[in-house]
Amino acid sequence: MGDKKIKIDEYKEIRLGGFQARSHNWWEEANPEESEEEEQQGQEWRYLEHHGVLFPPFYKRHNVGLIYNGKLITLTEEQEELCTYWAQSIGSPYENKEIYRKNFESLMQTKFEGFQLDKADFTKIKEYLEQQRLLRLNKSDEQKKQEKLERDQRELFYGYALVDGCLERVGNYTLEQPTLFKGRGEHPKAGLLKARIFPEELTVNLSTQAPVPQCKLPGHSWGKIVHRNDVTWLFSYVDSSIRKDNHKYVQFAATSRFKQMNDKRKYEKARRLKNQIDQIRENYTKKLQSDSIKERQLGTATYLIDKLALRVGNEKDEDEADTVGCCSLRVEHIKLKEDDVVAFDFLGKDSMRYNNEVKLAHQIWKNLKLFIKGKQPEDNLFSDISVDDLNDFLKKQMEGLTAKVFRTYNASFTLQQQLDLGGKLDGHSVQQKVDFYDNANKQVAILCNHQKTISKQFELTKKKINTKLECMKTYIQELEQHYKKKNPNEYEEEVQLEEGSQKKNSIFIKKFPGQHDKIKQTIQKTQEKYQKELKGLEKKEENKEIALGTSKTNYNDPRISVAFCKVHDVPIERVFSKTLRNKFIWAMATDSNWKF
DNA sequence: AGCGCTGACTCAGAAACTTCGCA
DNA sequence: CTGCGAAGTTTCTGAGTCAGCGC
Structure with missing residues (x-):
């Protein structure tokens, strides 16, 4: 182990040592976003050098019939x-x-x-x-170690690019394996072959002065070499086996300066929207009663994007799954109910179902009724406007405003609001504070409709926990009976929780101590365990269909979470994983008074 | 000037993998 | 301690958004 560790360190030295790692923290500069003249002209870098891509192994014949x-x-x-x-x-x-x-x-x-x-x-x-x-x-430890070493070396070789004197992490330097295409939802191309990508199909992007990376596939060479400093990709190719214009890229990782700066800009834009939201809401509300149907649709669509955090909904091709967003909603996707309630039921991004019944402003309800009039179920609800019309309108409201900014804004705003509800949280345990945070996060996930499918195991796990709870309940009763005895004898009892299972976890051992004070203790402990288990089950049930990760990674301004942790003395690790802490490193020094 | 198409980037959940916590 | 299942984290790659360009 020791030897190998040193080898990696030596290699790291060779690969990285010659280069100056990040010389400064960009977020600590006075005006990082505008400090570079080049960036204003769309120039992303001055020097770019990298080591190429890793090709997945070729298919190995096994001769099994x-x-x-x-x-x-x-x-x-x-x-x-x-x-x-x-x-x-x-x-x-x-x-x-x-x-x-x-x-x-x-x-x-x-x-x-x-x-x-x-x-x-x-x-x-x-x-x-x-x-x-x-x-x-079942590989031997030795073999596992060896493979880890090789993986680490590959990562050092391919995983970093040299950009303007700093090393930046590369995101996906391994090309995708050929396999049967698995689309989401009812994708017309699912089951077709997603073909192997050869070097000839790749376009390499690097500096004119940088050495061209070696193509490691014998007998092959790169398709094209370009020097585009207006983009941040290292490789691009078209995976035409599924769709003609399916562009793919090898890009920098989320921890790279490029992505981090864009991320921060995104949240700053959302904060600008926060400052102007009242005026903007007033403006689109005015449109709701316009004489022009187009204007009314523009106002109504913007309302839905703002209020329900819908995506804008670009048009899709015939050879893709039939999913929709706001502008592509069809008459069949909504039902107007009494009392200004509207029921939405459609498949959104990734064919995730958006199923929501919500009371909207009366004028919105009236407008929707008007837009539906005389239309067939498969007709477009917003037939008179396009995504471009909508974004054009938004651009007039605020510089750089597009539909997706509303999602970021509403998500971050909700998180901040929910966390502020907590007030002091003094006297609460760290776990209780984390639970409180998770619940705030959950409200954002619900708003953005971030879902996960219930795992196959879920019902089984639930059943198991319920059996255990029942068992504990009777155990407590039995202990109380046991306590009443004058000279209780000590004994144990095993209970099988899962029928026919020999697994350790399926056995519950009831211990009946021989002394009264011990029995009291056991009752107390068992009751605590019971409560803990019950709470865990409730949380599991509540969150079984909700994905908390997506909003954390993409919608919640990390500074909200950092400030919350500082105010309430919660270690940041309880809220952000290592990857997230790296991605959001620019937000780690946020002041505890900071507000979104 | 308006519109359709291309391109580059962000966002998405499932699967795979790793670590944790408990009996 | 140790082995197991569960929980947490990372990887993978598909699916969106939207700017810009050319006709």
């Missing part, structure tokens, strides 16, 4: 590769999706005439993959 029509058959390498990709998705929800199956079937047919998925049995390949997985899992 497929059972087709009940008979074991030998596959060609191409057939085998596709079948292996299929086997990788067995057990996932994709396996049973109609589009995924249909597309894979026709994909296979290009390599296997008349292939029918129903006739194919991938058991053997699946078994082989499982074997490989176990092999990976």
